Amino acid sequence: MNPTSDPASLYDRIGGAPTLDTLIPSFYERVLAHPELAPFFARSSVEALQQMQRQFFSMALGGPLEYPGRPLAHVHHGRGITAAHFAKFAGHLLATLATIGVSPQDAEEVIGRIDTYVNEITGASY
Secondary structure, three states, X not given: OOOOOXXXXXXHHHOHHHXXXXXXXXXXXXXXXXXXXXXXXXXXXXXXXXXXXXXHHHHHOOOOOOOOOOOHHHHXXXXXXXXXXXXXXXXXXXXXXXXXXXXXXXXXXXXXXXXXXXXXXXXXXX
16 A cells, blocks of 8 residues: 655655655665675666665655565565664665755654564565
C-alpha cells in the first residue's frame, strides 16, 4: 500500500523527487565503496538498483511512487545479510542524508521508516 503524497509527508519535507535523485546515487557510491557491503551488489545492475531504490524510498517516505518489486523478504532471502550489515547500510544512508542537507530530525525519521524493514531484509521474518 502506498501512502498518499501530501504536503506533510516525509517525502515532501525532504524535497521529494529532486532529493531522491541526489540521495540515491550518492548513497550507493558510499555503499558500493564499503568492503563488507559491496559484495551484496556485485551481480546487480547499478542503474536498476538505483531505480528500484527511488521507488522504494518514495513509497516508504509517503511519496507518489509505488514499489513494484518482489517482496523484500524474497529478494534478500539467503543472501547472508545480518543486522550488522543493515546497520552499516543505514549508517551510510544517515551520513548521505546529512551531506545533502536533510535536517537531522527528518533524517532520523527516514532511518526509522527504513528500519521497519530490517526483519524482512535480514531474514528474521522467516
